Amino acid sequence: MQPTAVPADRLLERFLQYVRIGTAANPENDQYPSSPGQLTLGRLLADQLLEMGVADAHQDENGLVWGTIPSNVSSPCPTILLNAHLDTSPEAPGDHCHPQILSDYDGQPIVLKTGEIIDLESTPELADLIGHTLITTDGTTLLGADDKAGVAAIMQCAQTWLENPQIQHGPIRILFTCDEEIGRGTRHFHVKTSGADLGYTLDGGGAGTVDVETFSADGATVTFRGRNSHPSVAKGKMINSVRAAAEFLSNLPSQTLTPETTSDRLGFIHPYTIHGGVSETVIQFILRDFDTPKLQHYADLLRETANQVVQKTPGLEVHVEIARQYRNMADVLRQAPKTIDLAEQAYRDLGIPYRRDSIRGGTDGALMSELGLPTPNLSVGQFNIHSVREFASLNQMQLAAQHVIRLCELWTQA
Ligand SMILES: [Zn+2]
Structure with missing residues (x-):
């Protein structure tokens, strides 16, 4: 089937705007959030959601950004939480990111301004990205595609839904969390106040993956x-x-x-x-x-x-x-197999090759699942995260947004 049009230029513009705001989490700071940039980015997102017409969009007292897009179908369907995190990893410098755009990638090693090289040897996934628009840094900082690719994709989904009311979806709850990278992503998250029945984190590498297991x-x-x-x-x-x-x-x-x-x-x-x-x-x-x-x-x-x-x-x-x-979110997702089945169905419908994967680590979704909200993780075009060689594929971010739109449509028929 034909995917919903998600304009790549607007998605790119958003992404570039977000990565230019430094939001590195600071494990030395016990305050929440641990760095002021997360509040700056959160305020911008809440304002942009309001401007789009997400009437209840706001940044709460802890810096979490919330917004609701009401259902546009008459049948009752579950409320879906879409989550990405505002902070970036403290493992590489995050402030003063200078994103570089590489259109129509030709498959050659990518040399950053610092001399740092991204090539097939270090990043075999590059072979699948020929012809894509890639975004790197100049080599002095990480990019922060982890997880601003997720933030930008969710924002672009919201805009697409509001501009195209014919695309069916149930109630959508948008949530941007802080300090995921230092294990505090769900410190101020409560399933009950979220109002959601299930969730997806957009915080995965490449395209076509449903992460169904964590450590x-x-x-x-x-x-x-x-x-x-x-x-x-x-x-x-x-x-x-x-x-x-x-x-x-x-x-x-x-x-x-x-x-x-x-x-x-x-x-x-x-x-x-x-x-x-x-x-x-x-x-x-x-x-x-x-x-x-x-x-x-x-x-x-x-x-x-x-x-x-x-x-x-x-x-x-x-x-x-x-x-x-x-705890391994698979223990909870086994009770909610539809969260995974429909994510795979949506990939199939769009002709995107897909696979189930396991993460040798944790996600906010693992913590949310443990709290009772089944929340697998989806691909959103991130690569080489937590390093100055981090980059993103705009094409895969666009696919991720199209996938979420199809996925939410499938939930109205489930
Ligand atoms: Zn992440």
């Missing part, structure tokens, strides 16, 4: 407590927690169950910081697996290994504390 995730803090005394008179008295921590770490698997040795569906136990001294040493871990019950096994393995070390040294103590982080 399940826990954090673990392992604290060894020994006893300090002056080294000159330490014989028989000192209990060194640094040695205990070293032995504990070397007894954990290193050739399996680590991020360095796993991919695809394999999970891991990952120590990422250690600090301490003779009397106390603290090691922090993240535990990750698609299979949620395995997190319990990983926690048990940490406890057993720690206890083996402690048993050899009278007076040495260990505490293992597990903190729940997020």
Whole structure:
């Protein structure tokens, strides 16, 4: 079928306007949102939604932007939340982004102004993008297509619906969140106030993907407590927690169950910081697996290994504390298979090759799903995210908008 016309020039204009506003999340700042640029971009979006005719568009007291497009069909149909995040990753510079447009991409390596190169070796997906309009940076900053590609696509969908009332859709709730990149995307999100029955995040790479799985995730803090005394008179008295921590770490698997040795569906136990001294040493871990019950096994393995070390040294103590982080959204999406089936149907209807995928990480959708709102993630043309080599395909952003419009139409017939 013929996709709805979504004008590429307007989509590009929006995208360029949004990426020029620096919105890097700041993990050092406990305020919400963690950087002022997110409020600036949010205000602009709320104003633009109002101008389009989204009557209730507003930025709430936490900086989240909300808007509703009422249903234009008579049959009752579920309320769909469309979500993207305003912040960008703190892992690469985000301020003063100078987007560069590459029309009709010819397949050659892309050399940024800083000399940084994007080529087939680092980015095999480039082979599929010949003829596309690509947007890169000058190499000094990230682009912020993660997730301003999602923001721009949702904004362009809204405009398309308002200008074309013949395109059928049920009630749409638009939500732009803050600080997703530092794990705070849903801090001020409540399913009930959202009024939504299901959701989609537009925060994925390339085209044609429905992300239906994320990791399940826990954090673990392992604290060894020994006893300090002056080294000159330490014989028989000192209990060194640094040695205990070293032995504990070397007894954990290193050739399996680590991020360095796993991919695809394999999970891991990952120590990422250690600090301490003779009397106390603290090691922090993240535990990750698609299979949620395995997190319990990983926690048990940490406890057993720690206890083996402690048993050899009278007076040495260990505490293992597990903190729940997020859960694989597949556990929730299994109860709402239509959210995935219709997303695939919409790709089929538009002739876009599609696949289901799993993310070795989390999304706001994983947290929303856990809160009771089934929310898979959709492609929106992002590449090389969190780096100065980040770029976006305008053609794929346009496809993403067309896909969402078709998807929402399908929900009116579901
Ligand atoms: Zn993102």
